[in-house]
Amino acid sequence: MQELISAVIRGVPIGCVYALVALGFVLTYKTSGVFNLAFGAQAFVSAAVYYVLRIRHGWPIWAAFVIAVVLLGPLLGLLLDRALFRYLRTAPTVAKLVTSLGLLVAVPGIVSLLLNFGNSPAYGPTGIMYHGDVAYHFGSYALQRDQIATIVVTLLAAIGLTAIFRFTAIGLRMRAVVESPRMTELAGVNADRVGAVSWMLSSFFAGLAGVLLAPLFPQLSSENYFLLIVAAIAAAAFASLTSLPMAFLGGLLLGIVNQILTVKLPTDSILAQGLRPSLPFVALFLLLVLWPGLKNRREVTDPLAGVDPPPPGFAADERSVALTRATHVFGALVALGFTWWILTQADSFWLALFTQAVVFSVIFLSITVINGMAGQISLCQATFAAIGALATAQLANNFGMSVLATMVIGAVLAAAVGALLALPALRLGGIFLALATLAFALFFENVMVKFSWVSGGRVPPTVPRPVIGSINFNSDKNFFLLSVVVLAIVSVVVIFVRSGTTGRYLDALRSSEVAASSIGINPARARITAFALSAGIAGLGGGLLAIQEKFANYQADFSVVFGLFWVVLVVSIGARTVEGAIQGGFGLKIFPELILLRLLHVSSTWQFIVFGLGAIAYAKNPEGTLEAGKRKSLNFIQRLLDKRAGRASPDDQPVATLDLPPTEPASAVGSEA
Numbered sequence: 001m002q003e004l005i006s007a008v009i010r011g012v013p014i015g016c017v018y019a020l021v022a023l024g025f026v027l028t029y030k031t032s033g034v035f036n037l038a039f040g041a042q043a044f045v046s047a048a049v050y051y052v053l054r055i056r057h058g059w060p061i062w063a064a065f066v067i068a069v070v071l072l073g074p075l076l077g078l079l080l081d082r083a084l085f086r087y088l089r090t091a092p093t094v095a096k097l098v099t100s101l102g103l104l105v106a107v108p109g110i111v112s113l114l115l116n117f118g119n120s121p122a123y124g125p126t127g128i129m130y131h132g133d134v135a136y137h138f139g140s141y142a143l144q145r146d147q148i149a150t151i152v153v154t155l156l157a158a159i160g161l162t163a164i165f166r167f168t169a170i171g172l173r174m175r176a177v178v179e180s181p182r183m184t185e186l187a188g189v190n191a192d193r194v195g196a197v198s199w200m201l202s203s204f205f206a207g208l209a210g211v212l213l214a215p216l217f218p219q220l221s222s223e224n225y226f227l228l229i230v231a232a233i234a235a236a237a238f239a240s241l242t243s244l245p246m247a248f249l250g251g252l253l254l255g256i257v258n259q260i261l262t263v264k265l266p267t268d269s270i271l272a273q274g275l276r277p278s279l280p281f282v283a284l285f286l287l288l289v290l291w292p293g294l295k296n297r298r299e300v301t302d303p304l305a306g307v308d309p310p311p312p313g314f315a316a317d318e319r320s321v322a323l324t325r326a327t328h329v330f331g332a333l334v335a336l337g338f339t340w341w342i343l344t345q346a347d348s349f350w351l352a353l354f355t356q357a358v359v360f361s362v363i364f365l366s367i368t369v370i371n372g373m374a375g376q377i378s379l380c381q382a383t384f385a386a387i388g389a390l391a392t393a394q395l396a397n398n399f400g401m402s403v404l405a406t407m408v409i410g411a412v413l414a415a416a417v418g419a420l421l422a423l424p425a426l427r428l429g430g431i432f433l434a435l436a437t438l439a440f441a442l443f444f445e446n447v448m449v450k451f452s453w454v455s456g457g458r459v460p461p462t463v464p465r466p467v468i469g470s471i472n473f474n475s476d477k478n479f480f481l482l483s484v485v486v487l488a489i490v491s492v493v494v495i496f497v498r499s500g501t502t503g504r505y506l507d508a509l510r511s512s513e514v515a516a517s518s519i520g521i522n523p524a525r526a527r528i529t530a531f532a533l534s535a536g537i538a539g540l541g542g543g544l545l546a547i548q549e550k551f552a553n554y555q556a557d558f559s560v561v562f563g564l565f566w567v568v569l570v571v572s573i574g575a576r577t578v579e580g581a582i583q584g585g586f587g588l589k590i591f592p593e594l595i596l597l598r599l600l601h602v603s604s605t606w607q608f609i610v611f612g613l614g615a616i617a618y619a620k621n622p623e624g625t626l627e628a629g630k631r632k633s634l635n636f637i638q639r640l641l642d643k644r645a646g647r648a649s650p651d652d653q654p655v656a657t658l659d660l661p662p663t664e665p666a667s668a669v670g671s672e673a
């Protein structure tokens with residue numbers, strides 16, 4: 001019994017850590033409508049500045065705290081609101097999520113470069129208490145000063161935030177702005193000012209959490225913050241993203257249960273090695289799927305959203321037949337020219353790089369299916385690719401099967417896993433579905449990959465190159481052509497699905513699920529099909545990547561962080577078209593090498609910053625930068641062609657007017673009366 005009580009006491013400070021972060025999530029969601037996955041990045045900013053001021057420059061604790069938390073935290077929130085989130089208040093969920101993911105990817109890289117964390121690792125972070133590791137004993141139990149400070153601050157935060165929302169006018173206005181900024185402005189409320197206040201408050205809590213969390217780790221790094229933030233999301237889900245007291249309780253329970261499992265489970269058991277590290281991710285997935293508070297829950301939508309114009313169609317649909325043919329011919333010539341140069345002029349390094357660009361284009365087509373066609377947000381596409389790669393390697397090594405056959409089997413296995421994942425997640429939508437897929441990806445990375453029958457153990461399993469008749473794909477040029485053929489086949493399949501019955505069903509569901517169901521469309525069947533197809537394409541691309549690299553390495557190619565980066569990259573460029581996926585693949589592999597390393601001579605870390613900040617452009621162009629740029633260029637070319645042919649463009653045509661009889665001045669009418 002004493003051991004159990006000791007575990008509960010040790011779990012309280014950890015639970016308060018989860019609770020404090022969960023309070024920040026709920027605060028941001030309640031006041032801005034954004035589930036801010038960049039909360040961890042904001043916390044890392046304040047923690048990094050506090051570390052530099054306190055440890056490297058020897059500032060007093062109070063001065064470093066004031067600068068890093070009281071001043072920098074709200075200032076960062078104000079900047080984010082002014083530059084980004086002010087324009088996203090009435091935007092769809094995917095726009096808000098991708099923007100926060102872009103910040104999650106970009107901000108830690110910017111901070112690490114500015115504060116020189118890469119060359120000088122930040123070891124030994126300290127908290128806000130002098131001699132924070134000093135312990136106070138309560139009988140046979142003990143708590144450190146930093147732990148007591150975390151408990152007190154979390155309690156005050158929960159009480160203070162609850163009071164703000166229940167008893168103050170600003171709390172009511174913040175909630176009203178989330179519901180409908182346009183309606184609140186009609187009532188005389190300045191939505192921009194209220195939104196700025198809410199972001200400053202939430203960013204202050206992010207900075208506070210970052211500084212309090214720092215002593216939990218031996219080294220200050222953004223990766224530690226990311227995992228801790230994801231764990232706290234489970235507590236926020238327990239609160240249905242709305243209740244501050246429930247978020248506090250959920251965080252406490254998560255920390256206490258984690259410590260109880262440490263005591264009760266045998267250290268050498270599979271449960272101890274698998275369940276305890278993955279408890280936050282398992283809890284998050286189960287809460288999202290089973291928790292009554294999230295059943296059939298949808299994000300708050302603006303009642304005045306109906307007055308917004310419909311989203312634009314594809315830019316290609318606006319061009320003339322002649323311009324379409326010319327575009328297709330030009331694209332084919334460019335593709336043939338690149339292929340000729342790669343096969344005849346490129347050295348082995350560039351040949352391998354372009355091959356990887358083609359392979360990643362195949363993987364990115366899975367994002368085109370699930371996001372561009374189905375309108376769903378999946379954060380586990382890298383996991384599906386990993387399943388295909390690992391299955392390809394394991395089947396080829398352990399059973400001696402043809403590697404092309406194992407690649408297809410790996411794709412089928414990934415599709416089956418995607419369909420199974422879609423079944424319990426069908427009733428979720430928007431941000432909740434995204435969190436469920438993120439929880440699955442983290443569970444796979446932290447538990448399943450550790451089994452040798454999944455990943456092959458510590459040494460990545462090797463994968464042979466295929467041989468078909470007299471064609472040996474050990475030749476890099478032959479394998480490049482094979483990859484191009486696979487990309488072409490998958491692209492054609494995606495185009496046919498998008499223009500076929502399934503694509504039209506998914507398009508109807510994106511517009512209105514109720515209206516689509518009323519005409520006989522089965523939402524469950526359509527979305528399971530989209531998930532399975534998307535996962536199968538990712539698995540096929542993952543197997544192809546394993547064959548190209550001749551081994552399947554999960555950590556090097558398919559980690560969760562890489563998967564988030566892929567989503568940001570493809571959606572920012574344009575997830576609705578095949579061209580967007582292909583440009584994403586080439587941008588991922590060619591841009592860092594050609595532009596950053598060789599032209600600008602900067603580190604590859606800048607690719608995360610550049611592509612992460614691309615989410616800023618996406619915030620203003622939700623159709624993707626590729627579609628927006630294509631629309632502008634096509635309109636410009638079409639105007640030139642119309643002008644050359646002597647036709648007036650739609651923009652130059654005069655506006656039709658009605659010929660009405662002249663009216664007499666009001667004064668004249670009044671005098672007659």
